[in-house]
Amino acid sequence: MSQAGTPKLLWLDLRGSERSSTLLGLFCERFQIDFLDPYNPEVSLLEQPVMAICFDFDYPDMHGLTLMRELYQRYQLPEIMMTEQHSEALMVWALRARVWEILLKPMQRSTAEFQLDSLQATLISAQAHREELHHVSTMLRLPEESRFRAANAEQNAVHPALSYMQLHLGEKMSEELLAKFCNLRPLQFSRLFKKAYGVTFQELLQQLRMQEASHLLTNPDRQILDVALSVGYRDHSYFCRVFKKYMGVTPKTYQEQQVNRSEKEQQAAIAHRLTAVANLAGPLELGVREGRSG
Known part of the structure:
Protein backbone atom coordinates (compact mmCIF):
# COMPACT_ATOMS: atom_id res chain seq x y z
CA MET A 1 0.00 0.00 0.00
CA SER A 2 1.27 3.53 -0.80
CA GLN A 3 2.10 5.89 1.98
CA ALA A 4 0.14 9.10 2.38
CA GLY A 5 1.58 11.84 0.21
CA THR A 6 3.10 9.45 -2.34
CA PRO A 7 2.59 10.95 -5.83
CA LYS A 8 0.16 9.02 -8.00
CA LEU A 9 1.19 8.17 -11.56
CA LEU A 10 -0.69 6.44 -14.37
CA TRP A 11 1.22 3.76 -16.32
CA LEU A 12 0.82 2.64 -19.92
CA ASP A 13 2.92 -0.36 -20.98
CA LEU A 14 3.48 0.13 -24.72
CA ARG A 15 6.48 -2.15 -25.14
CA GLY A 16 6.46 -4.51 -28.08
CA SER A 17 7.90 -7.32 -25.96
CA GLU A 18 7.58 -8.07 -22.25
CA ARG A 19 11.27 -8.98 -22.30
CA SER A 20 12.23 -5.40 -23.17
CA SER A 21 13.82 -3.22 -20.50
CA THR A 22 11.48 -1.49 -18.04
CA LEU A 23 11.85 0.86 -15.05
CA LEU A 24 8.49 -0.17 -13.56
CA GLY A 25 9.97 -1.84 -10.49
CA LEU A 26 11.93 1.29 -9.52
CA PHE A 27 8.89 3.51 -10.12
CA CYS A 28 6.76 1.29 -7.90
CA GLU A 29 9.22 1.81 -5.05
CA ARG A 30 8.68 5.58 -5.20
CA PHE A 31 5.19 6.23 -6.53
CA GLN A 32 1.62 4.98 -6.40
CA ILE A 33 1.09 3.36 -9.80
CA ASP A 34 -2.28 2.83 -11.48
CA PHE A 35 -2.22 0.85 -14.73
CA LEU A 36 -4.15 1.92 -17.83
CA ASP A 37 -5.39 -0.18 -20.74
CA PRO A 38 -3.37 0.95 -23.82
CA TYR A 39 -6.43 0.45 -26.02
CA ASN A 40 -8.96 2.11 -23.72
CA PRO A 41 -7.05 4.52 -21.45
CA GLU A 42 -9.83 6.10 -19.42
CA VAL A 43 -8.49 8.35 -16.65
CA SER A 44 -10.41 9.21 -13.47
CA LEU A 45 -9.27 12.49 -11.93
CA LEU A 46 -11.91 12.50 -9.18
CA GLU A 47 -9.92 10.54 -6.60
CA GLN A 48 -6.34 11.23 -5.50
CA PRO A 49 -4.85 13.80 -7.91
CA VAL A 50 -2.83 12.26 -10.72
CA MET A 51 0.57 13.89 -11.11
CA ALA A 52 1.66 12.46 -14.48
CA ILE A 53 1.15 9.74 -17.09
CA CYS A 54 4.03 7.33 -17.80
CA PHE A 55 4.51 5.81 -21.26
CA ASP A 56 6.81 2.78 -21.21
CA PHE A 57 8.11 2.10 -24.76
CA ASP A 58 10.85 0.01 -26.21
CA TYR A 59 10.65 1.46 -29.73
CA PRO A 60 7.78 3.96 -30.11
CA ASP A 61 5.30 3.35 -32.93
CA MET A 62 2.65 5.58 -34.47
CA HIS A 63 -0.10 4.24 -32.19
CA GLY A 64 1.86 5.04 -29.05
CA LEU A 65 2.96 8.52 -30.13
CA THR A 66 -0.56 9.40 -31.28
CA LEU A 67 -1.90 8.18 -27.94
CA MET A 68 0.53 10.45 -26.11
CA ARG A 69 -0.74 13.49 -28.01
CA GLU A 70 -4.39 12.56 -27.50
CA LEU A 71 -4.07 12.01 -23.75
CA TYR A 72 -2.16 15.25 -23.28
CA GLN A 73 -4.83 17.19 -25.16
CA ARG A 74 -7.58 15.48 -23.16
CA TYR A 75 -6.16 15.70 -19.63
CA GLN A 76 -3.30 18.25 -19.77
CA LEU A 77 -1.20 16.03 -17.48
CA PRO A 78 2.62 15.95 -17.61
CA GLU A 79 3.88 12.99 -19.61
CA ILE A 80 6.93 10.88 -18.77
CA MET A 81 8.31 8.92 -21.71
CA MET A 82 10.65 5.92 -21.40
CA THR A 83 12.24 4.60 -24.57
CA GLU A 84 15.06 2.43 -25.88
CA GLN A 85 15.18 4.45 -29.10
CA HIS A 86 17.95 7.03 -28.98
CA SER A 87 17.53 9.40 -31.93
CA GLU A 88 17.59 13.09 -32.60
CA ALA A 89 14.25 12.88 -34.44
CA LEU A 90 12.50 11.38 -31.40
CA MET A 91 13.96 14.02 -29.08
CA VAL A 92 12.77 16.81 -31.36
CA TRP A 93 9.30 15.22 -31.52
CA ALA A 94 9.19 14.97 -27.73
CA LEU A 95 10.11 18.61 -27.25
CA ARG A 96 7.47 19.73 -29.75
CA ALA A 97 4.87 17.45 -28.15
CA ARG A 98 5.59 19.04 -24.75
CA VAL A 99 6.77 15.78 -23.19
CA TRP A 100 7.69 16.64 -19.60
CA GLU A 101 10.40 14.03 -19.07
CA ILE A 102 12.32 11.47 -21.10
CA LEU A 103 14.23 8.52 -19.67
CA LEU A 104 16.46 6.62 -22.09
CA LYS A 105 16.73 2.89 -21.46
CA PRO A 106 18.58 0.79 -20.59
CA MET A 107 20.47 2.58 -17.84
CA GLN A 108 22.55 1.44 -14.91
CA ARG A 109 20.56 0.98 -11.71
CA SER A 110 22.49 3.69 -9.87
CA THR A 111 21.76 6.18 -12.67
CA ALA A 112 18.09 5.23 -12.74
CA GLU A 113 17.78 5.55 -8.96
CA PHE A 114 19.38 9.00 -9.02
CA GLN A 115 17.04 10.25 -11.76
CA LEU A 116 13.91 8.76 -10.16
CA ASP A 117 14.82 10.16 -6.74
CA SER A 118 15.04 13.62 -8.33
CA LEU A 119 11.76 13.03 -10.15
CA GLN A 120 10.10 11.92 -6.91
CA ALA A 121 11.26 15.05 -5.07
CA THR A 122 9.96 17.27 -7.87
CA LEU A 123 6.54 15.60 -7.93
CA ILE A 124 6.18 15.65 -4.13
CA SER A 125 6.86 19.39 -4.19
CA ALA A 126 4.46 19.84 -7.12
CA GLN A 127 1.59 18.31 -5.13
CA ALA A 128 1.43 21.61 -3.22
CA HIS A 129 2.60 23.81 -6.10
CA ARG A 130 1.04 22.47 -9.30
CA GLU A 131 2.47 25.34 -11.34
CA GLU A 132 5.86 23.58 -11.17
CA LEU A 133 4.49 20.97 -13.56
CA HIS A 134 4.16 23.55 -16.32
CA HIS A 135 7.94 23.61 -16.73
CA VAL A 136 9.76 20.89 -18.64
CA SER A 137 11.91 18.81 -16.32
CA THR A 138 15.55 19.86 -16.14
CA MET A 139 16.45 16.19 -16.75
CA LEU A 140 14.99 16.26 -20.28
CA ARG A 141 17.94 15.12 -22.36
CA LEU A 142 19.06 16.74 -25.57
CA PRO A 143 19.98 14.72 -28.65
CA GLU A 144 23.15 12.69 -28.22
CA GLU A 145 25.33 14.97 -30.33
CA SER A 146 24.43 17.95 -28.14
CA ARG A 147 26.27 16.37 -25.24
CA PHE A 148 29.60 16.94 -27.00
CA TYR A 254 25.64 -9.56 -24.06
CA GLN A 255 22.14 -9.86 -25.55
CA GLU A 256 21.38 -12.92 -23.38
CA GLN A 257 22.57 -11.04 -20.29
CA GLN A 258 20.20 -8.18 -21.08
CA VAL A 259 17.30 -10.61 -21.61
CA ASN A 260 17.95 -12.24 -18.23
CA ARG A 261 18.07 -8.84 -16.55
CA SER A 262 14.81 -7.79 -18.23
CA GLU A 263 13.12 -11.03 -17.14
CA LYS A 264 14.09 -10.37 -13.52
CA GLU A 265 12.68 -6.83 -13.77
CA GLN A 266 9.50 -8.24 -15.30
CA GLN A 267 9.14 -10.77 -12.48
CA ALA A 268 9.56 -7.96 -9.94
CA ALA A 269 6.86 -5.94 -11.70
CA ILE A 270 4.47 -8.92 -11.73
CA ALA A 271 5.12 -9.50 -8.03
CA HIS A 272 4.28 -5.86 -7.33
CA ARG A 273 1.02 -6.11 -9.29
CA LEU A 274 0.02 -9.24 -7.40
CA THR A 275 0.74 -7.50 -4.11
CA ALA A 276 -1.36 -4.53 -5.18
CA VAL A 277 -4.25 -6.83 -6.12
CA ALA A 278 -3.97 -8.65 -2.78
CA ASN A 279 -4.07 -5.34 -0.90
CA LEU A 280 -7.20 -4.33 -2.79
CA ALA A 281 -8.88 -7.71 -2.35
CA GLY A 282 -8.22 -7.92 1.39
CA PRO A 283 -10.88 -5.42 2.57
CA LEU A 284 -13.35 -6.75 -0.02
CA GLU A 285 -13.00 -10.34 1.19
CA LEU A 286 -13.29 -9.19 4.80
CA GLY A 287 -16.55 -7.42 3.99
CA VAL A 288 -17.93 -10.53 2.32
CA ARG A 289 -17.09 -12.68 5.33
CA GLU A 290 -18.66 -10.20 7.73
CA GLY A 291 -21.82 -10.19 5.61
CA ARG A 292 -22.00 -13.98 5.71
CA SER A 293 -21.46 -14.14 9.44
CA GLY A 294 -24.16 -11.54 9.98
Whole structure:
Protein backbone atom coordinates (compact mmCIF):
# COMPACT_ATOMS: atom_id res chain seq x y z
CA MET A 1 0.00 0.00 0.00
CA SER A 2 1.27 3.53 -0.80
CA GLN A 3 2.10 5.89 1.98
CA ALA A 4 0.14 9.10 2.38
CA GLY A 5 1.58 11.84 0.21
CA THR A 6 3.10 9.45 -2.34
CA PRO A 7 2.59 10.95 -5.83
CA LYS A 8 0.16 9.02 -8.00
CA LEU A 9 1.19 8.17 -11.56
CA LEU A 10 -0.69 6.44 -14.37
CA TRP A 11 1.22 3.76 -16.32
CA LEU A 12 0.82 2.64 -19.92
CA ASP A 13 2.92 -0.36 -20.98
CA LEU A 14 3.48 0.13 -24.72
CA ARG A 15 6.48 -2.15 -25.14
CA GLY A 16 6.46 -4.51 -28.08
CA SER A 17 7.90 -7.32 -25.96
CA GLU A 18 7.58 -8.07 -22.25
CA ARG A 19 11.27 -8.98 -22.30
CA SER A 20 12.23 -5.40 -23.17
CA SER A 21 13.82 -3.22 -20.50
CA THR A 22 11.48 -1.49 -18.04
CA LEU A 23 11.85 0.86 -15.05
CA LEU A 24 8.49 -0.17 -13.56
CA GLY A 25 9.97 -1.84 -10.49
CA LEU A 26 11.93 1.29 -9.52
CA PHE A 27 8.89 3.51 -10.12
CA CYS A 28 6.76 1.29 -7.90
CA GLU A 29 9.22 1.81 -5.05
CA ARG A 30 8.68 5.58 -5.20
CA PHE A 31 5.19 6.23 -6.53
CA GLN A 32 1.62 4.98 -6.40
CA ILE A 33 1.09 3.36 -9.80
CA ASP A 34 -2.28 2.83 -11.48
CA PHE A 35 -2.22 0.85 -14.73
CA LEU A 36 -4.15 1.92 -17.83
CA ASP A 37 -5.39 -0.18 -20.74
CA PRO A 38 -3.37 0.95 -23.82
CA TYR A 39 -6.43 0.45 -26.02
CA ASN A 40 -8.96 2.11 -23.72
CA PRO A 41 -7.05 4.52 -21.45
CA GLU A 42 -9.83 6.10 -19.42
CA VAL A 43 -8.49 8.35 -16.65
CA SER A 44 -10.41 9.21 -13.47
CA LEU A 45 -9.27 12.49 -11.93
CA LEU A 46 -11.91 12.50 -9.18
CA GLU A 47 -9.92 10.54 -6.60
CA GLN A 48 -6.34 11.23 -5.50
CA PRO A 49 -4.85 13.80 -7.91
CA VAL A 50 -2.83 12.26 -10.72
CA MET A 51 0.57 13.89 -11.11
CA ALA A 52 1.66 12.46 -14.48
CA ILE A 53 1.15 9.74 -17.09
CA CYS A 54 4.03 7.33 -17.80
CA PHE A 55 4.51 5.81 -21.26
CA ASP A 56 6.81 2.78 -21.21
CA PHE A 57 8.11 2.10 -24.76
CA ASP A 58 10.85 0.01 -26.21
CA TYR A 59 10.65 1.46 -29.73
CA PRO A 60 7.78 3.96 -30.11
CA ASP A 61 5.30 3.35 -32.93
CA MET A 62 2.65 5.58 -34.47
CA HIS A 63 -0.10 4.24 -32.19
CA GLY A 64 1.86 5.04 -29.05
CA LEU A 65 2.96 8.52 -30.13
CA THR A 66 -0.56 9.40 -31.28
CA LEU A 67 -1.90 8.18 -27.94
CA MET A 68 0.53 10.45 -26.11
CA ARG A 69 -0.74 13.49 -28.01
CA GLU A 70 -4.39 12.56 -27.50
CA LEU A 71 -4.07 12.01 -23.75
CA TYR A 72 -2.16 15.25 -23.28
CA GLN A 73 -4.83 17.19 -25.16
CA ARG A 74 -7.58 15.48 -23.16
CA TYR A 75 -6.16 15.70 -19.63
CA GLN A 76 -3.30 18.25 -19.77
CA LEU A 77 -1.20 16.03 -17.48
CA PRO A 78 2.62 15.95 -17.61
CA GLU A 79 3.88 12.99 -19.61
CA ILE A 80 6.93 10.88 -18.77
CA MET A 81 8.31 8.92 -21.71
CA MET A 82 10.65 5.92 -21.40
CA THR A 83 12.24 4.60 -24.57
CA GLU A 84 15.06 2.43 -25.88
CA GLN A 85 15.18 4.45 -29.10
CA HIS A 86 17.95 7.03 -28.98
CA SER A 87 17.53 9.40 -31.93
CA GLU A 88 17.59 13.09 -32.60
CA ALA A 89 14.25 12.88 -34.44
CA LEU A 90 12.50 11.38 -31.40
CA MET A 91 13.96 14.02 -29.08
CA VAL A 92 12.77 16.81 -31.36
CA TRP A 93 9.30 15.22 -31.52
CA ALA A 94 9.19 14.97 -27.73
CA LEU A 95 10.11 18.61 -27.25
CA ARG A 96 7.47 19.73 -29.75
CA ALA A 97 4.87 17.45 -28.15
CA ARG A 98 5.59 19.04 -24.75
CA VAL A 99 6.77 15.78 -23.19
CA TRP A 100 7.69 16.64 -19.60
CA GLU A 101 10.40 14.03 -19.07
CA ILE A 102 12.32 11.47 -21.10
CA LEU A 103 14.23 8.52 -19.67
CA LEU A 104 16.46 6.62 -22.09
CA LYS A 105 16.73 2.89 -21.46
CA PRO A 106 18.58 0.79 -20.59
CA MET A 107 20.47 2.58 -17.84
CA GLN A 108 22.55 1.44 -14.91
CA ARG A 109 20.56 0.98 -11.71
CA SER A 110 22.49 3.69 -9.87
CA THR A 111 21.76 6.18 -12.67
CA ALA A 112 18.09 5.23 -12.74
CA GLU A 113 17.78 5.55 -8.96
CA PHE A 114 19.38 9.00 -9.02
CA GLN A 115 17.04 10.25 -11.76
CA LEU A 116 13.91 8.76 -10.16
CA ASP A 117 14.82 10.16 -6.74
CA SER A 118 15.04 13.62 -8.33
CA LEU A 119 11.76 13.03 -10.15
CA GLN A 120 10.10 11.92 -6.91
CA ALA A 121 11.26 15.05 -5.07
CA THR A 122 9.96 17.27 -7.87
CA LEU A 123 6.54 15.60 -7.93
CA ILE A 124 6.18 15.65 -4.13
CA SER A 125 6.86 19.39 -4.19
CA ALA A 126 4.46 19.84 -7.12
CA GLN A 127 1.59 18.31 -5.13
CA ALA A 128 1.43 21.61 -3.22
CA HIS A 129 2.60 23.81 -6.10
CA ARG A 130 1.04 22.47 -9.30
CA GLU A 131 2.47 25.34 -11.34
CA GLU A 132 5.86 23.58 -11.17
CA LEU A 133 4.49 20.97 -13.56
CA HIS A 134 4.16 23.55 -16.32
CA HIS A 135 7.94 23.61 -16.73
CA VAL A 136 9.76 20.89 -18.64
CA SER A 137 11.91 18.81 -16.32
CA THR A 138 15.55 19.86 -16.14
CA MET A 139 16.45 16.19 -16.75
CA LEU A 140 14.99 16.26 -20.28
CA ARG A 141 17.94 15.12 -22.36
CA LEU A 142 19.06 16.74 -25.57
CA PRO A 143 19.98 14.72 -28.65
CA GLU A 144 23.15 12.69 -28.22
CA GLU A 145 25.33 14.97 -30.33
CA SER A 146 24.43 17.95 -28.14
CA ARG A 147 26.27 16.37 -25.24
CA PHE A 148 29.60 16.94 -27.00
CA ARG A 149 29.70 20.69 -26.54
CA ALA A 150 32.74 22.45 -27.92
CA ALA A 151 34.97 23.51 -25.04
CA ASN A 152 37.95 24.81 -27.00
CA ALA A 153 39.08 25.96 -30.42
CA GLU A 154 39.97 22.45 -31.59
CA GLN A 155 36.55 21.05 -30.65
CA ASN A 156 34.83 23.99 -32.34
CA ALA A 157 36.77 23.27 -35.51
CA VAL A 158 35.92 19.54 -35.73
CA HIS A 159 32.46 19.53 -34.11
CA PRO A 160 30.61 19.26 -37.47
CA ALA A 161 32.44 15.97 -38.08
CA LEU A 162 31.40 14.59 -34.69
CA SER A 163 27.75 15.44 -35.33
CA TYR A 164 27.90 13.75 -38.73
CA MET A 165 29.51 10.64 -37.22
CA GLN A 166 26.75 10.21 -34.63
CA LEU A 167 23.96 10.63 -37.17
CA HIS A 168 25.47 8.24 -39.76
CA LEU A 169 26.93 5.36 -37.74
CA GLY A 170 25.75 2.80 -40.26
CA GLU A 171 27.49 4.41 -43.21
CA LYS A 172 31.05 4.29 -44.49
CA MET A 173 33.01 7.45 -43.82
CA SER A 174 36.53 8.56 -44.48
CA GLU A 175 38.88 11.13 -43.03
CA GLU A 176 38.65 13.08 -46.28
CA LEU A 177 34.85 13.26 -46.08
CA LEU A 178 34.82 14.46 -42.47
CA ALA A 179 37.57 16.97 -43.16
CA LYS A 180 35.39 18.51 -45.89
CA PHE A 181 32.53 19.04 -43.41
CA CYS A 182 34.95 21.06 -41.28
CA ASN A 183 36.53 22.93 -44.22
CA LEU A 184 39.90 21.45 -43.30
CA ARG A 185 42.62 19.48 -45.10
CA PRO A 186 42.72 15.80 -44.04
CA LEU A 187 46.07 16.10 -42.27
CA GLN A 188 44.94 19.26 -40.45
CA PHE A 189 41.62 17.62 -39.50
CA SER A 190 43.39 14.52 -38.14
CA ARG A 191 45.69 16.59 -35.95
CA LEU A 192 42.91 18.84 -34.58
CA PHE A 193 40.56 15.90 -33.91
CA LYS A 194 43.19 14.00 -31.93
CA LYS A 195 44.00 17.15 -29.95
CA ALA A 196 40.30 17.87 -29.28
CA TYR A 197 39.21 14.39 -28.12
CA GLY A 198 42.40 12.53 -27.30
CA VAL A 199 41.74 9.77 -29.87
CA THR A 200 41.66 9.52 -33.64
CA PHE A 201 38.35 9.82 -35.46
CA GLN A 202 38.51 6.08 -36.30
CA GLU A 203 38.87 5.20 -32.61
CA LEU A 204 36.00 7.47 -31.53
CA LEU A 205 33.83 6.21 -34.38
CA GLN A 206 34.39 2.64 -33.21
CA GLN A 207 33.47 3.61 -29.64
CA LEU A 208 30.25 5.29 -30.79
CA ARG A 209 29.33 2.28 -32.90
CA MET A 210 29.86 -0.10 -29.97
CA GLN A 211 27.75 2.14 -27.74
CA GLU A 212 24.89 2.10 -30.25
CA ALA A 213 25.27 -1.65 -30.79
CA SER A 214 24.94 -2.25 -27.04
CA HIS A 215 21.67 -0.27 -27.07
CA LEU A 216 20.31 -2.25 -30.03
CA LEU A 217 21.23 -5.58 -28.43
CA THR A 218 18.94 -4.91 -25.47
CA ASN A 219 16.12 -5.81 -27.86
CA PRO A 220 15.99 -9.64 -27.68
CA ASP A 221 14.38 -9.89 -31.11
CA ARG A 222 17.24 -8.16 -32.98
CA GLN A 223 19.55 -10.41 -34.98
CA ILE A 224 23.30 -9.96 -34.42
CA LEU A 225 23.93 -9.48 -38.14
CA ASP A 226 21.19 -6.83 -38.29
CA VAL A 227 22.82 -4.95 -35.41
CA ALA A 228 26.22 -5.18 -37.10
CA LEU A 229 24.85 -3.74 -40.35
CA SER A 230 23.02 -0.98 -38.46
CA VAL A 231 26.27 0.31 -37.00
CA GLY A 232 28.35 0.06 -40.14
CA TYR A 233 29.91 -3.44 -40.00
CA ARG A 234 29.45 -5.66 -43.06
CA ASP A 235 31.65 -8.43 -41.67
CA HIS A 236 29.79 -10.31 -38.90
CA SER A 237 32.86 -11.98 -37.41
CA TYR A 238 34.85 -8.72 -37.36
CA PHE A 239 31.96 -6.97 -35.60
CA CYS A 240 31.90 -9.72 -32.96
CA ARG A 241 35.64 -9.37 -32.35
CA VAL A 242 35.45 -5.59 -31.97
CA PHE A 243 32.40 -5.82 -29.70
CA LYS A 244 34.12 -8.33 -27.42
CA LYS A 245 37.19 -6.09 -27.29
CA TYR A 246 35.10 -3.19 -25.98
CA MET A 247 32.43 -4.98 -23.94
CA GLY A 248 34.33 -8.03 -22.71
CA VAL A 249 31.74 -10.50 -24.06
CA THR A 250 30.41 -11.49 -27.47
CA PRO A 251 27.29 -9.74 -28.83
CA LYS A 252 25.24 -12.92 -28.31
CA THR A 253 26.31 -13.24 -24.67
CA TYR A 254 25.64 -9.56 -24.06
CA GLN A 255 22.14 -9.86 -25.55
CA GLU A 256 21.38 -12.92 -23.38
CA GLN A 257 22.57 -11.04 -20.29
CA GLN A 258 20.20 -8.18 -21.08
CA VAL A 259 17.30 -10.61 -21.61
CA ASN A 260 17.95 -12.24 -18.23
CA ARG A 261 18.07 -8.84 -16.55
CA SER A 262 14.81 -7.79 -18.23
CA GLU A 263 13.12 -11.03 -17.14
CA LYS A 264 14.09 -10.37 -13.52
CA GLU A 265 12.68 -6.83 -13.77
CA GLN A 266 9.50 -8.24 -15.30
CA GLN A 267 9.14 -10.77 -12.48
CA ALA A 268 9.56 -7.96 -9.94
CA ALA A 269 6.86 -5.94 -11.70
CA ILE A 270 4.47 -8.92 -11.73
CA ALA A 271 5.12 -9.50 -8.03
CA HIS A 272 4.28 -5.86 -7.33
CA ARG A 273 1.02 -6.11 -9.29
CA LEU A 274 0.02 -9.24 -7.40
CA THR A 275 0.74 -7.50 -4.11
CA ALA A 276 -1.36 -4.53 -5.18
CA VAL A 277 -4.25 -6.83 -6.12
CA ALA A 278 -3.97 -8.65 -2.78
CA ASN A 279 -4.07 -5.34 -0.90
CA LEU A 280 -7.20 -4.33 -2.79
CA ALA A 281 -8.88 -7.71 -2.35
CA GLY A 282 -8.22 -7.92 1.39
CA PRO A 283 -10.88 -5.42 2.57
CA LEU A 284 -13.35 -6.75 -0.02
CA GLU A 285 -13.00 -10.34 1.19
CA LEU A 286 -13.29 -9.19 4.80
CA GLY A 287 -16.55 -7.42 3.99
CA VAL A 288 -17.93 -10.53 2.32
CA ARG A 289 -17.09 -12.68 5.33
CA GLU A 290 -18.66 -10.20 7.73
CA GLY A 291 -21.82 -10.19 5.61
CA ARG A 292 -22.00 -13.98 5.71
CA SER A 293 -21.46 -14.14 9.44
CA GLY A 294 -24.16 -11.54 9.98
